[in-house]
Amino acid sequence: MKLPVYLDYASTTPVDCRVAKIMMQYLTKDGIFGNASSRFHRYGWEAEEAVNVARDNIATFLGTYSDNIIFTSGATESNNLAIKGVAYAYKHRGKHIITSMTEHKTVLNVVYYLEKLGFCVTCLSPEKDGIICLNTLKKEIRDDTILFSLIHANNETGVVQNIEEFGNFCHSCGILFHVDATQSIGKIPINLNKLPIDLMSFNGHKVYGPKGIGGLFIRRDLKISVQPQIHGGGQEYGIRSGTLPVHQIVGMGEAYRILKQEMKNEVIRFRFLKNYLWKELQNITYVSVNGNLKKSIATILNVAFHNVNSELLMIELQDLAVSPSSACVSSSLESSYVLHSMGYCDDIVNSSIRFSLGRFTTLEEIKFALCKIKMAIIRLRKKTLYTK
Ligand SMILES: *Cc1c(COP(=O)(O)O)cnc(C)c1O
Numbered sequence: 517m518k519l520p521v522y523l524d525y526a527s528t529t530p531v532d533c534r535v536a537k538i539m540m541q542y543l544t545k546d547g548i549f550g551n552a553s554s555r556f557h558r559y560g561w562e563a564e565e566a567v568n569v570a571r572d573n574i575a576t577f578l579g580t581y582s583d584n585i586i587f588t589s590g591a592t593e594s595n596n597l598a599i600k601g602v603a604y605a606y607k608h609r610g611k612h613i614i615t616s617m618t619e620h621k622t623v624l625n626v627v628y629y630l631e632k633l634g635f636c637v638t639c640l641s642p643e644k645d646g647i648i649c650l651n652t653l654k655k656e657i658r659d660d661t662i663l664f665s666l667i668h669a670n671n672e673t674g675v676v677q678n679i680e681e682f683g684n685f686c687h688s689c690g691i692l693f694h695v696d697a698t699q700s701i702g703k704i705p706i707n708l709n710k711l712p713i714d715l716m717s718f719n720g721h722k723v724y725g726p727k728g729i730g731g732l733f734i735r736r737d738l739k740i741s742v743q744p745q746i747h748g749g750g751q752e753y754g755i756r757s758g759t760l761p762v763h764q765i766v767g768m769g770e771a772y773r774i775l776k777q778e779m780k781n782e783v784i785r786f787r788f789l790k791n792y793l794w795k796e797l798q799n800i801t802y803v804s805v806n807g808n809l810k811k812s813i814a815t816i817l818n819v820a821f822h823n824v825n826s827e828l829l830m831i832e833l834q835d836l837a838v839s840p841s842s843a844c845v846s847s848s849l850e851s852s853y854v855l856h857s858m859g860y861c862d863d864i865v866n867s868s869i870r871f872s873l874g875r876f877t878t879l880e881e882i883k884f885a886l887c888k889i890k891m892a893i894i895r896l897r898k899k900t901l902y903t904k
Contacts, residue, residue, distance in 0.1 A: 520837045521881045525722075525874030526671055526699060526816055527839060532724035532875070535770045539726065542566060542763035552760045553751060563762045570769025574731060577772040578716075579707035583736055586752045587765055590730035591698040592622040593745075594717035595665075597732055597756065598694045599626045601742030602663050602715070603635055606692070610660030614691075616640045616648050617857035618675075619667050623696055627665070636660075644859050645808035646675035650685060663692045669700035672854045672870055673807030674816025676704060683712030692740065698722055698730075702775045703783055703813040708733060714740055720764065724875060725771030729764035732756075782875065786814035789873050789882055793817055796886045800893050806855055806868055818855075820868045824896050829869065832892035836885050839870045 522530075531539075541547045542563075552567045554560025568582070575582040588594045603613060615627055617639045627637045638656045642648050653664065664686050669676045679695055686693040694715040697706060702723045708716065719730035734740055734755070748757030794817055797803055802822035821829060826840045840852070855865045871885075 518835075520835050521885055522837045523871045523873060523877070523881075523885060524837045524839050525877070526674075526870065526872035528721050528727065529724045529874050530876065531726055531767065532771060532774060534774060535725055535767045538770045539763045539767040542766050548762065550762075552762055553749065563760075566762055566766050567760055570765045573769040573773040573776070577776045578718075578733065579709040580733060584708070584733050586732045586734060586756050587760060588730045588732055588756055589728055590721070591620075591696065591717045591719040592730075594719070594730045594732040595620070595622045595696055596626055597742060597745050598715040598717060598734075599623065599663065599665055600630065600745055601755075602692055602694070602740075603630050604743040605741040606662040607635075610658075610662045612636045612638070612658050612661040613663045613665070614638045614640065614653065614656055614661060615665040616642065616667065618642050618646060618648070618670050618673075618854045619665070620671055620696060620698070623665055623667065642675075642858050645811075646670060646673050646806075646854075646858050647808055647811060648677055650678075650681055653682065653685065657689060657691070661689070661691050663694060665694040665696070667699075668695050668697040669703065669813045669816075670807070670854060671699045672816075672852055673818045673858075674699070674812035674872075675807040676700065676811050676813060679713065680711055687712050699816075700813060702779055703786070703815055705779075708735075714738065715742070720768035720771055723771050723775060725768040726764050729761060729768045731768070783814050786873055786877075789877055789879065790814055790817055792879070793871060793873075793882050793886065794819075797889070800890055804864075806860065806864070807858070815873045817871045818868055819871065820860075820864045821893055822864070822867055823900065824867050824893055826867050826869050828896060829867075829892055832896060833888055835888050839872075840868070
């Protein structure tokens with residue numbers, strides 16, 4: 517059977533063949549398998565050199581120095597390390613943390629956990645279009661606020677927040693600013709040399725690198741302290757212990773090196789495909805976009821098909837791989853808290869589907885998807901007509 521057309525790149529991406537090829541050289545006995553911390557022989561030195569190259573590639577792509585990059589097991593761990601690490605290191609200064617209702621679960625569940633430990637948490641509500649206003653933050657700021665954590669591009673709607681504006685404001689009040697950039701990497705240029713960001717999370721597997729590897733940017737020249745969450749051999753400046761997974765790191769480094777070369781053209785292509793998809797979807801009656809279409813990344817389109825249940829629609833769409841909302845919560849199939857926080861009613865939330873495109877999406881695939889969607893919607897709307 518032919519595989520469904522993959523339109524779920526926001527949940528994960530396939531590893532780029534160029535990345536897989538390089539990773540293979542860092543596993544077996546005839547490859548570079550050493551422990552990057554082994555100081556006394558060539559196996560260790562070669563592994564360390566490979567890690568250095570990867571770290572440099574990532575730092576260069578993000579416009580920063582490699583000393584500012586810490587490797588983790590993924591963006592989940594990076595968000596945990598950034599938020600818990602700052603909370604514990606600065607709790608003598610205050611216990612108030614601000615974030616938003618539209619964060620990924622890996623941020624929300626961290627702050628809810630900290631709340632149980634006695635921290636005070638405020639979650640800002642977005643406007644109807646998913647954008648958070650600076651004024652909303654200004655109203656909630658207190659003298660014991662230590663951290664503001666904000667998602668850059670939302671994983672369900674693709675909506676992009678103005679991180680520069682928020683960063684400048686945080687710095688003017690002496691508050692640390694953490695950004696979850698997992699979805700914006702490779703879609704929006706990020707220059708950490710210019711942006712007022714103190715900590716930033718990102719990973720490998722959303723940008724054609726392997727799963728199980730991520731990074732946390734910590735602006736170490738500002739002497740920001742982050743309390744380690746994993747203790748051990750003292751790797752990564754003691755901030756994140758654990759033997760470095762050299763093959764994963766090398767893979768992520770290669771993924772970011774490719775982004776540096778190809779992102780600009782790739783994003784133009786994504787934009788074209790997304791515009792085409794949305795233009796053609798509008799030939800179906802009663803469809804609307806969730807979130808600010810103009811202020812969203814080029815790979816995510818979240819659409820409500822009014823009067824159609826999105827779960828039934830996905831059952832009809834066996835030829836497409838799409839998500840009702842965030843894949844991370846789909847195991848529990850609760851409806852999207854992100855869309856709810858934007859003020860959408862249940863009817864819209866339960867009829868919404870997220871399309872996400874990527875490096876291997878073709879115009880043919882989009883045309884195929886459109887054809888299937890149109891037919892499925894017609895079938896489902898007819899059914900509800902008859903049963904009503
Ligand atoms: C996927 C994702 C994460 C989690 O990343 P992992 O590397 O899978 O742990 C965190 N934040 C956002 C916005 C994401 O899209």
